[in-house]
Amino acid sequence: MDDLRLPKHKEKIGYRGNSYAVETEYDSLLNRVSVRLFKNRRLVSSRSIRIRDGQIEKSTEREEIEKIKEKIAYYHREEYALLISFFELSQKLKLNGDGPAHHSLGLVFLGRELLEEAKEEFLLALVKTPTYSPVYNHLGIVYLKLGMIEESIKNFQTALKIDPDFADYHHNLGTAFLEKKSYLEAEKEFQEALKLNPRYQEVYLNLGFSCLERGGIEGDTSTETILKEALDNFKKAYQFGFKKDLRMEELLQKAFTWEDLSRIYMLLKSLLTEESSLEIKSLCDYFRLRFKYDPKVVEKKEVEDYLLQLSQEIVEGKNYPDLRHSLALAYIFYSRYILKLAEKQFQNFIQLSSEKKSGETNLEMSRELEKKIELYLEESHQEV
């Protein structure tokens, strides 16, 4: 790799007094392309994309290297275009966005860790839909990430007042208490979450962590019981996870000390982060918004790439109902382009053929289909 230089891309954009930058480069250690997003020179989020199976070496063929360069440039352009489009959407929603639309855009920003921008959208959403519990929940997450724990707790509690049976809200409130080091209150919320969803992996992990923290503080005769409680919770977190790992199973068998359990926690946490669906969910929200507010501007190629990405996520094991739902909507949105292509061909046929009747029947049919699709999309947009 020493002599092999792959270009690093960097582009900046200013928006409402802030400076944003996207940097894209090949990371030879990870053998992946890293796309990083900066705000006012501070790294806010990054994603890494695997672009080939083997390492790129000096011996890699020139043609292959050119392809890799193209890919890096492509991911860079894509991220930069996305960022611009987020801001454009934000402007558009200020004019005619409803509560759920602001909420979705907030999630898009949250997916990129643009917390202030997310907060602004969630607050706008609350002005328009003050009793929509998910907004309070996500606003709670933003405050938690900003370190504003009391604000975060208040928002999770409001969400729970509106919808008390959401395991996610109890879990998030528990996490905020955990951050505040109010372990007993945290554990109470985690237990509530488990009552509603007894297979909630992340709750077991955090419950175990809370026990571990308590064990570390108390350090007396009760420690052994607390550590056992932590271990039991970690075992359940592992049991309800997606990936199986022999090394982890061995560790869980032999774990005994506080240090062993801390190690297990870190490993489980990293496994869970790997499986995190926040980024793809935020992309889904972004496209749902564009399908609604930008339908004429969204290009066919963009939707093709989006469809490909969603399919890949599913193949890689992210089998969530939301993802399937988004894929379903993307298929229908994409079908509009296909109908347009069909119409064009039928028009060509009518122009050239003496059998105009067949072409006209087909053209009329595809136009009718298009009307039905538009109606369907309109109905779907009510859900955004």
Place this chain on the structure above:
Amino acid sequence: MPTVEQTKIDKELKQEKEDLQLLLEKYQLSMISALALHFNSAGTPGKGVDLLISALEKWPEEPELYEELVFFAIKSGKTAEAEKNLLEAQVLLPEAPFVYSSLGKLYFLKKEFISARELLGKSIQLNPGDGVNLLFSALSSLAIQPEDKGINLSELPEIQQIEKDLQKLKELNPEVVTDDFLKGKELLAQNNYTEAFKYLGKSLNSYLNKKMEFTRFHQLFFSFYMEPEKFDLEDLKKYIRELEKKLSLSMPSEKEFNRLGCCYILFFINLVKSSEEQLEKALVLDPEFEGAKKALGFLQKMRNDMLPLIDSLRF
């Protein structure tokens, strides 16, 4: 008292008729046409004739059905049935050029050239824009020229008309113009009528064979409707890519534009189907997922509204 053998044949015939009725009820016009082509390619053009005769009761004004009926009747030897139906259609639709044209073609293929020329002439009069009729008519005229070597045929108005018609055909239906056609035209100019007939006949045959071919395009629709388990979406995508490439490189026949359009519609149907599958999978994962339930409800309603539209597709 019918024999056991006769009863068995009657039963089989009844069953076949019922099967054909089922096909007619189930499929739209274009698919019936494709099915007839399929029967022909499978070596059973007679079945195609039966299907087309039944289809004509349902769609009496579809030119393609008449034309296919003629060609499969010749191939299967069921010309009497075809002729009977065409004569009945002539009474019912006295102003329909395609009925005269089909009858004329049938007579031509049966080598009844005088009747052929008369009927084709009537069709050309009603619809001068169909160049293929001109070729059939020209060949009929050539076939009935006197063989008296002492006469200079080139001076006959019929021969001059043939030359004019062939020139017009070149403009109207360039897809018929092959090397054989050009050679035939050249031989005609040299007054070599027997050889001209042979070569022009060859060009007509290759055109007809192409027209009656059960192509990859038909296969795609056939498997989509009749054998969905064999339908291969990747194959459809590949075929679309090939057609797109072909259309971008050369000036294709008009039919290919329509075919590409139809393939896009088939792809569209698959996208709607895929969308429905994804919503069903979402509901398997979370049966209480309200958004997916609603979307699936809309989609199923939309699909039901779409089906009759898609059935009108003409390929």
